[in-house]
Amino acid sequence: MRALWPTLVLAALLFAGWEAAVWLFEPGDYVLPAPSTVTSEAWRSKGLLFAALARTSLAATLGFLIAALVGISAGALLSLSSFLRRGLYPLATLLQMVPIIAIAPVLVIWCGYGLPTVVAAAAIVAVFPVLANTLDGIRSTDHRLHELFTVLRATRAQRLLRLELPAARPQIITGLRIAAGLAVIGCVVGEFVGSFVSDPPIGTVIQTAMREGRTALVLAAVATSCCAGFALFAAVSLVGHFMLRRWHESGMRS
Amino acid sequence: MVTAPARGSFIGGIGWRLEEVSIVLGGRRIVEQCSTQAAAGSATVLVGPSGCGKTTLLRALGELIKVQAGHISHRSANGAELARGACHVSFCFQEPRLLPWLSALDNAALPLSLAGVPREDARARAAVELSRTGLADAKELLPRALSGGMQMRVALARALVTTPNLLLLDEPFAALDELRRMQLDEALRALHAELGFTMVFVTHSSAEAAFIGDRVLVMGTNARGIVADLAMSASARNAAHRTREEFAHDLARIERALHSQAEVP
Numbered sequence: 001m002r003a004l005w006p007t008l009v010l011a012a013l014l015f016a017g018w019e020a021a022v023w024l025f026e027p028g029d030y031v032l033p034a035p036s037t038v039t040s041e042a043w044r045s046k047g048l049l050f051a052a053l054a055r056t057s058l059a060a061t062l063g064f065l066i067a068a069l070v071g072i073s074a075g076a077l078l079s080l081s082s083f084l085r086r087g088l089y090p091l092a093t094l095l096q097m098v099p100i101i102a103i104a105p106v107l108v109i110w111c112g113y114g115l116p117t118v119v120a121a122a123a124i125v126a127v128f129p130v131l132a133n134t135l136d137g138i139r140s141t142d143h144r145l146h147e148l149f150t151v152l153r154a155t156r157a158q159r160l161l162r163l164e165l166p167a168a169r170p171q172i173i174t175g176l177r178i179a180a181g182l183a184v185i186g187c188v189v190g191e192f193v194g195s196f197v198s199d200p201p202i203g204t205v206i207q208t209a210m211r212e213g214r215t216a217l218v219l220a221a222v223a224t225s226c227c228a229g230f231a232l233f234a235a236v237s238l239v240g241h242f243m244l245r246r247w248h249e250s251g252m253r254s
Numbered sequence: 255m256v257t258a259p260a261r262g263s264f265i266g267g268i269g270w271r272l273e274e275v276s277i278v279l280g281g282r283r284i285v286e287q288c289s290t291q292a293a294a295g296s297a298t299v300l301v302g303p304s305g306c307g308k309t310t311l312l313r314a315l316g317e318l319i320k321v322q323a324g325h326i327s328h329r330s331a332n333g334a335e336l337a338r339g340a341c342h343v344s345f346c347f348q349e350p351r352l353l354p355w356l357s358a359l360d361n362a363a364l365p366l367s368l369a370g371v372p373r374e375d376a377r378a379r380a381a382v383e384l385s386r387t388g389l390a391d392a393k394e395l396l397p398r399a400l401s402g403g404m405q406m407r408v409a410l411a412r413a414l415v416t417t418p419n420l421l422l423l424d425e426p427f428a429a430l431d432e433l434r435r436m437q438l439d440e441a442l443r444a445l446h447a448e449l450g451f452t453m454v455f456v457t458h459s460s461a462e463a464a465f466i467g468d469r470v471l472v473m474g475t476n477a478r479g480i481v482a483d484l485a486m487s488a489s490a491r492n493a494a495h496r497t498r499e500e501f502a503h504d505l506a507r508i509e510r511a512l513h514s515q516a517e518v519p
Binding site for chain 2: 144145147148149150151152153154158162163166167169246247248
């Protein structure tokens with residue numbers, strides 16, 4: 001908690017400055033509502049925002065889990081074969097270059113409106129950092145430990161499951177942490193094009209509020225999506241901390 | 255019932271023999287036409303300056319690298335050649351090489367668990383080896399909580415857990431301070447006397463060579479191979495041995511051979 005106080009002080013200053021600027025220059029609620037206006041708007045729409053948060057969090061978590069599963073498995077698979085690695089890794093990199101907003105409409109065509117499209121968008125943007133970090137972690141396993149496993153006549157599967165993947169855990173967790181934030185971003189983008197207005201998730205709330213000119217609600221919804229991203233990020237960090245704290249330097253700093 | 259490891263069907267030491275062995279690594283001749291042999295249960299030390307090929311020869315004995323010419327064989331106590339994989343060879347490296355996420359006990363049990371021994375059996379046998387190497391109280395600690403000497407003791411226990419017929423040690427205690435190294439040398443000789451495995455020990459310290467070896471092979475640089483084959487005195491190897499006159503005599507012979515590198519057998 002003590003480590004957080006510079007952040008808190010800075011945030012408080014920022015919001016105070018914002019509030020003062022709105023009070024001084026009166027840009028109008030449509031252009032820039034004051035933090036207090038956003039807060040009261042959020043309070044008034046709390047039912048809507050909570051429901052949206054729940055929907056987006058569910059989709060982001062599902063997308064994140066798929067990305068984690070696919071990313072770790074694909075990373076492990078690519079580490080086993082240099083043919084696959086040379087063939088597939090550039091394609092995976094390409095996948096990361098495709099703007100998610102551009103393929104989201106195609107996802108709607110394939111998966112239809114609703115949860116599947118949103119989950120797919122989240123998984124697509126989140127999978128690459130997991131894959132890349134898993135592969136990197138596996139490939140940087142200490143060669144001296146590899147030699148130990150050679151002396152002990154370990155099978156290829158034993159080498160992967162008992163040496164490479166455990167040794168790659170710090171990098172895998174780094175990849176998962178990046179993926180956690182990206183999953184929420186992918187979700188909101190997916191929701192822009194592929195969600196039902198009747199049960200609006202955060203992305204849809206943002207769009208509707210924008211059309212209605214309710215800038216305060218847009219900002220409140222943006223803050224809500226930040227909460228979803230932060231919660232997922234914190235959960236992954238916590239799991240990583242408990243997985244690594246006993247043996248790896250990165251997990252010992254609290 | 256304790257399940258035997260996949261290989262290593264008998265207990266006790268084996269002999270080994272090098273016949274006209276030549277090894278080239280990365281285009282450089284490391285060992286050329288080297289021949290020697292050792293009996294079952296022997297303790298042989300390879301000593302020599304850096305780059306003389308002692309580690310290479312040790313790795314070849316453990317089938318970690320291939321030889322370009324000649325023949326390396328493992329032999330039963332009566333001299334018959336053993337098939338590849340019929341005996342059990344263990345390796346101790348220059349570093350402990352422990353998996354940082356496993357406890358001392360699980361590290362020591364690793365060779366058994368990779369060979370398919372059930373977890374509880376493997377851990378029970380590893381616990382026995384850890385008490386043998388003096389770590390009965392540190393079983394549940396992770397490597398990072400252990401000192402360098404204790405980590406090396408875990409590595410030694412891991413090498414012993416498969417009841418090796420041949421134990422190959424590559425400067426295992428070189429990174430430790432003098433006192434720790436002497437303690438571990440004594441522990442190793444005691445284990446050798448107790449368990450009867452054959453060992454080959456690589457070091458660049460002539461004092462360690464004189465203490466560990468029944469026989470010391472001094473190697474020369476420029477692929478000259480074994481330049482001196484010295485039998486050490488037969489007295490018991492405990493801490494007191496270092497103060498005996500025979501030890502001083504053995505040490506002087508190794509030093510002379512190292513300096514002149516001319517005392518060809």
